[in-house]
Amino acid sequence: MSDQTATSRAEMPKAANPILERRTVENSNRNLLKHLKPGLSVLDVGCGSGAITRGIAERVGPQGRVLGIDPSENLIVQARSHSESLPQLAFQQADIYSYETAERFDIVTCARVLQWLAKPEEALARMANLVKPGGFLAVLDYNHEKVEWTPEPPEAMRKFYGAFLKWRQEAGFDNAIADNLKAHFEQLGFTEITIEPQFESSVKTEPTFAVASRIWSEVAELRGPQLVRDGYVSEEDRLAAIEAYDQWIATTGESMQLYLLAVEAKK
Numbered sequence: 001m002s003d004q005t006a007t008s009r010a011e012m013p014k015a016a017n018p019i020l021e022r023r024t025v026e027n028s029n030r031n032l033l034k035h036l037k038p039g040l041s042v043l044d045v046g047c048g049s050g051a052i053t054r055g056i057a058e059r060v061g062p063q064g065r066v067l068g069i070d071p072s073e074n075l076i077v078q079a080r081s082h083s084e085s086l087p088q089l090a091f092q093q094a095d096i097y098s099y100e101t102a103e104r105f106d107i108v109t110c111a112r113v114l115q116w117l118a119k120p121e122e123a124l125a126r127m128a129n130l131v132k133p134g135g136f137l138a139v140l141d142y143n144h145e146k147v148e149w150t151p152e153p154p155e156a157m158r159k160f161y162g163a164f165l166k167w168r169q170e171a172g173f174d175n176a177i178a179d180n181l182k183a184h185f186e187q188l189g190f191t192e193i194t195i196e197p198q199f200e201s202s203v204k205t206e207p208t209f210a211v212a213s214r215i216w217s218e219v220a221e222l223r224g225p226q227l228v229r230d231g232y233v234s235e236e237d238r239l240a241a242i243e244a245y246d247q248w249i250a251t252t253g254e255s256m257q258l259y260l261l262a263v264e265a266k267k
Helices: 003-010 018-022 051-060 073-081 120-129 155-169 177-187 215-222 224-229 235-250
Strands: 041-045 065-070 089-093 105-111 131-142 148-150 193-197 200-203 255-258 260-266
Touching: 041 051, 041 120, 051 065, 051 089, 065 073, 073 089, 105 120, 120 131, 120 177, 131 177, 155 215, 155 224, 155 235, 177 193, 177 260, 215 224, 215 235, 215 255, 224 235
Parallel strands: 041 065, 041 105, 065 089, 105 131
Antiparallel strands: 131 260, 148 255, 193 260, 200 255
16 A cells, blocks of 8 residues: 555544543553653654643643644644643644654653554654653554453444454554564664553443443544445444444443553663
C-alpha cells in the first residue's frame, strides 16, 4: 500500500470522538506521572484533541512548557478551544515526519500514535532527536492481536474485528507495535529501556464496564465507514457487529482487556 493509503486510513473521522475526550493523563497515560514535575518541557506527538496534553500541562505548571502536535487541523482546533486557561500549553498542526524545531524537550511522548503510522521507526528516530540529553522518550501503544474478551464476543463482532486488523495491516500499520517497540528503541541506540504493562481492563462488576468495553462498537461506528468504503466489510455487517456487541455487553459479556505497553528510555 502507498503512503497516501496509510495517511488516508489513519486520519481520524471528523465526527466527535468520545474515546479521545474520555482520556486523561491519569487514566490513559499514567506511565508519565512519575516523570512530570513543575518546570519541565514536554512534546506530545499525535496529541489529538489534547485531553491528555492538558493534564500534562497542569502537572508541569506555569513555569513549564507543553507543546502538542497533530497532523489533523480539526483536532488541533478542538485542542486549542479547551486550553485557554493554560498559558504554558500550545498546540500546532504538524506531522512528526516533517516537523522541524530547534527546541529540545525534557520529555517527548506519544500515546496510541505509532499504531497509525506506516513508518514507526522513522517517527521514533525523529522523536528521539527532539529529546534533550538526560531527557526521556516515552511511548505507549497497543498490540491489537492480544485483545482478550471473556467470553468471546459474537461472531458478527469477531468478523468486523478481523476485517479491522486486515484493513490496518494492509495499510502498512503494525498491529503488534507494542511488542516491537523495544527493538525499535534498541535500533536507535537506547540501552536503558524500561517496559511497563499498561493493560486496560474492564470488568462487568465495575460501573465503567459498559462504556470502556464498548470501544469496539465505537470503532465500528467511527472507523467502520472507512472499512465499508475500502471494501473490507459491508454496511450490513458493520451495523450487525455494533448491534451484536452491544447485546454482548448488556448480557453475557464479563470482561475485556486491551494490551498496552509503556516503553521508555533515557537519552
